[in-house]
């Protein structure tokens with residue numbers, strides 16, 4: 333698949349991208365998905381260079397399950413950081429698998445419009461997107477300026 337050339341203001345190094353992929357793949361194997369059997373892993377790179385990972389966690393009460401991205405964000409917040417420099421997700425779908433709509437908004441909370449989001453399959457990167465591409469003209473914290481104290 334070809335994808336557009338994207339300019340990122342904070343481009344992660346190739347080393348970091350490979351590390352994110354490896355960690356996302358490792359955590360994908362730990363996903364708890366007894367119902368869908370659709371295992372997802374996510375890895376976040378913070379500006380400090382730390383990596384936070386998460387996997388999907390399903391529940392017998394289906395709607396309360398967690399996406400991998402939400403789990404990784406929770407780990408990042410628990411780790412004391414609040415900025416996503418890059419995000420890698422991995423799943424085994426036949427086509428490119430990107431963040432679900434809900435997760436695009438979750439990621440948007442901690443990302444910039446040009447934050448790099450890598451959609452990966454078992455063999456590596458399938459597509460690269462910016463936050464803006466996945467959630468155009470989005471609503472975010474800056475929209476609340478003046479409305480919260």
Ligand SMILES: [Zn+2]
Nearest residue numbers: 399432434435
């Ligand atoms: Zn999601």
